[in-house]
Amino acid sequence: MKDSNENIESAEQRLLWFKEYEKVKNVPAVCAKFGISRKTFYKWQRRYKKAEFSLESLSDQSRRPHTNPRATPEHVIKRLRELREQTGFGQKRLQLYLSIWYGIDLAENTIWKLLRRSGVDMEVTKKNKRKVKPSDPLFPGDRVILFIRTFEKPINKKKYFLYEAVDECTHLRIAKIYGSHSTLSALDFVQQILVTFPFPVRYLHTPLDNVFTSVSTARSKTHAFTLNLRKLGIKHFVPTKRQTASPTYNEKIKKFYSPKEFLKFNFNALHDAELLLRRYLTDYNNNQPRKEIGLKTPLSKLKNFAQFKEIERFETL
Secondary structure, eight states, rough: HHHHHHHHHHHHHHHHHHHHHHHOOHHHHHHHTTOOOHHHHHHHHHHHTTTTTTGGSSSSOOOOOOOOSSOHHHHHHHHHHHHHHHHHOOOOOOOOOOIIOOOOOOOHHHHHHHHHHHHHGGGGGTOOOOOOOOOOOOOSSSEEEEEEOOOOOBTTTBOOEEEEEEETTTTTTTEEEESSSSSHHHHHHHHHHHHSSSSSEEEEEEOOOTSOTTTTTTTTTSSSSHHHHHTTEEEEEEHHHHHTTTTHHHHHHHHTTOOGGGSOOOOSSHHHHHHHHHHHHHHHHHHOGGGGTSSBBHHHHHSSGGGGGGOOOOOOO
């Protein structure tokens, strides 16, 4: 209240300047009487006239800038809040997905501060983190299964491999052809998964293979593939030897297995194989109803979730 009264008194005092000026019509005389400079008089006179002689215009005004050119735009903050609500991720993973999906680069500290200002309690991130159990209903990205296939015939006298990822919830499928089956190829495909799927991935299910884990050590936590997944915030699931021999396990995996007749074809060039693969994926994801998801297409299943309902077509890279 004190500041407000001082502003009113200051405005009334300045009003006396102009009342005096109306009487004497002499700026130097007014300035001498009230002990102000001509520059100060003319500054307030311009402001007074511009405001159509409003008393409020004679009050002190904050010198704080109206806008901050370095402030984070509102649409970026909105994207950040939406992604946080959808995933519950902390600032490290939010930074990754903002960069991949939206091309938005924010520092981890900035993300933390923006969310705190939005009323998000970042201290309880781990407590509220969603845990995916076998009996729970799935959401897009909760579990993604990775398959490795081999082209039966060489392309340009070279052996090629098909890496394929299937989302358990929606049955959305992406794939890429590689000239070698290695950990480097697998890690490159993980990047492809992150960029292509419109949702974050929580669990990645891979075959029991030395490319993904140490076969001699059950579910190794020190393998390069597992360590890189951990940096990306993705949990790695590898079946044990006993599980791979189990009919129950194989029956479950079979639901996501899709035969590829073109793996038997004789291609003259790698480009031809990639073109056919892209056509297959586009048709599969957008046009083919799947019995496992209630005779819906993978795209229509994805659009059942509110955050993805505006996606008109799912295209792979």
